[in-house]
Amino acid sequence: MFDPTAMIMADRATKEHVLSARPGARTRPERPARPRRHAMRRLTATVLRRLADRVEPRATCVPAAS
Numbered sequence: 001m002f003d004p005t006a007m008i009m010a011d012r013a014t015k016e017h018v019l020s021a022r023p024g025a026r027t028r029p030e031r032p033a034r035p036r037r038h039a040m041r042r043l044t045a046t047v048l049r050r051l052a053d054r055v056e057p058r059a060t061c062v063p064a065a066s
Contacts, residue, residue, distance in 0.1 A: 019025060
């Protein structure tokens with residue numbers, strides 16, 4: 001089915017994509033880091049690692065006696 005609105009939207013999206021490689025293209029400002037989010041990820045990883053060690057402890061490598 002022919003839809004002129006879709007053609008216009010596709011044309012604009014294509015132009016925006018092609019022109020984004022130019023030196024004067026618009027850019028988005030970089031978001032500042034969120035320290036609380038990083039702390040929460042670190043805490044979650046630590047808790048999951050401890051839980052995994054309780055379920056299945058890591059094997060320790062012991063050198064063979066000669």
